[in-house]
Amino acid sequence: MIRLLVGILVFVINTIYRDRPYPRFYVLETVARVPYFSYLSVLHLYETLGLWRKADWLKVHFAESWNELHHLLIMEELGGASFWGDRLLARTTALIYYWIITALYIVSPGAAYHFMELVEKHAYNSYDKFLTSHEAELKAQPALEVARLYYRDGDLYMFDEFQTAHTPAERRPQIENLYDVFVAIRDDEMEHVKTMIACQLPDTKLAYLSPHNLEPQTAAFANTEANNTQAITAR
Numbered sequence: 001m002i003r004l005l006v007g008i009l010v011f012v013i014n015t016i017y018r019d020r021p022y023p024r025f026y027v028l029e030t031v032a033r034v035p036y037f038s039y040l041s042v043l044h045l046y047e048t049l050g051l052w053r054k055a056d057w058l059k060v061h062f063a064e065s066w067n068e069l070h071h072l073l074i075m076e077e078l079g080g081a082s083f084w085g086d087r088l089l090a091r092t093t094a095l096i097y098y099w100i101i102t103a104l105y106i107v108s109p110g111a112a113y114h115f116m117e118l119v120e121k122h123a124y125n126s127y128d129k130f131l132t133s134h135e136a137e138l139k140a141q142p143a144l145e146v147a148r149l150y151y152r153d154g155d156l157y158m159f160d161e162f163q164t165a166h167t168p169a170e171r172r173p174q175i176e177n178l179y180d181v182f183v184a185i186r187d188d189e190m191e192h193v194k195t196m197i198a199c200q201l202p203d204t205k206l207a208y209l210s211p212h213n214l215e216p217q218t219a220a221f222a223n224t225e226a227n228n229t230q231a232i233t234a235r
Helices: 002-016 021-048 055-077 084-107 109-133 135-139 145-153 157-161 178-199 225-234
Strands: none
Touching: 002 021, 002 084, 002 109, 021 055, 021 084, 021 109, 055 145, 055 157, 055 178, 084 109, 109 135, 109 178, 135 178, 145 178
């Protein structure tokens, strides 16, 4: 079912937007934010009912949605949302997937995280191909202000918080032109993949801490670069 849901999303985006990269990325980023909203909604529900409270999960998933928001803002600046039909498709798809992932997260959190792992892998591959085929064009264009503020010049707390494979301030993208912006977005998607894999580990519920949490992390959730790379390769 998970692969079917991802496959439908990928088919629609790749078919309709084969030769329109910015609208394609706009739709992709609109939908990519939704599972994090679903996770947050369910986690808040559990806390409201007194079933479970874990602030670190809320911090990281909100930081992930914040990261995807800035990807979306970048695509909007590039004109990806200029046609009403693209906006309608993106928001309709996002609404449908929100309720699907919300129900799935209640029944099986691991499956909901696996869904997002596959979506983020697709996003990484899409951006990587785009960078290869448009390198010269992108390097000739300046970086957008929204990208400079998010990745380089602004408050980077939220940027650090979604990357559970890194310690705070470890990753600082170079943002000099539009090519650098897309490199940063591509690499963000792989950081999401690593975090989604980490969320599926057996001891995650007990061991999970956010990157800025100063308490010592357990071995089950150390999330080093090597461990995540090995997990991704194994899949």
